[in-house]
Amino acid sequence: MTTTIFKKTLPATLLLAALCSAGAAWSKDGVLPPETLALYGGRWSTDCANAAAPALQVLEDTLVVQRGKRRIVGRQPDTAHSFFGNQPPPPNFDVALMSRVGKGDDAMMNFLVFRDARGQSITLKADKPVVGQLGPELMKSRYWRCDGPARAAAPPAEPAVAAKPPAPATGSPAALARGPAMDKAWRAALGTRENDRWLVRREGPAPEPQWVTVDGTRYVLHAFCKPHDCYDHNAIALYDQGSGRLYGLVQRNGRNQLVGSPSPQFAGQLDRLWREQWRAKN
Template structure:
């Protein structure tokens, strides 16, 4: 007679299996929740998004980072959402908070706010953490650098361009090549494909310019440039550093030359 076979499992293994079955949906749900939070808040926040050397906050999902000079100076591990950070009565515009632990320094928190201007965050923490936070970030809301996350609900993100986009404008390219003169033979200056900031509008000496900055791939410190382009007059002024030597291009007037120097220092020598 054939006797039905029964698979036996040790009580400890059976308990572990049941525990895994029970916790798996919770873990999966938590992962989905974390992904949504990262999609909504993840990325860089800064007082000036165009310059990675200036202080920044980074929410990376599992960690919170304070960065300065392009390097992490505080890293909070095991980041977790803290929706009740302010208790039952959160302040106006509060949207989310994330807590973390900085080794040897205690808790660090990023508090996110949203208003008609976009998405912002403030860093909070204990005395050791706040002592290490750069002055530009202390007690100050800084804006999310991703326009798709920072834009106010229902508002279309602004169109943003980089230096390579300027080269597609034949009027700019003609004026740019003329301003460069002999430097136009340098590939990195003609391709503008190195590390760069987004082009933005600035006012200099009463005129509107587009400000662009770019440096040479793998040799940013000694080969870099800031330039100002006035589309109305098709005028290009700039400061180019080539192999550590600086030269002004486009013959800028004194007030513009002074502003180019200030912009160059802020972009490439902010730590000096």
């Protein structure tokens, strides 16, 4: 008895449908069609306004990742709307642009396109060998579309943070003048090379410290001089308790020295206060 075995052949139309349902079939000529380029072609970047920022290129026959001199090229590009298969895609997912960086089954470099209120953006997904070429920084970045009508809007400006006003000046001027905060500010303004004892320590005869207001800011005014030589060796120091700023004027042997890098306008105020302390009364 002869047994005949019949083999069923899957029709070509059903085979094509099965391939398409699993993802995208690679294009026959390895190029993206014009309608795909119109939607996704051109330059994408982490910062479209910065030509040196990491960038992507979606071209007819290649997908390119570039940062500086590093350039990774994926060939035979194609698209896949069902890239995630039976799993739900991430929010705002649009399409995957797929390419091969090299031969083999683990050489895929994919551009995952998303669309939200700001515009279109891409994140990278690649096989492990390609991830090694790209590096973690390029892999974790988001790239915004820079070309075409669907280019991404500029990121919103950071809201301006109002400067916190300094605390109002309070307390006893004499206590503040001898306190550690003003002493530290004075020594820092003088610099470490200054070693004149009366000047560094603000020792010697001194009028009572007082509050003065200069350009709307309240300062502690501390005037002091070298013992037994007040006319030719004297100084004033102005300390802003709120900000910690300190300015001063020192006279030694008829020569004046500004302390704390005051502006020219403020230097004029220092000169006026110095004269009130050491010339009007002496």
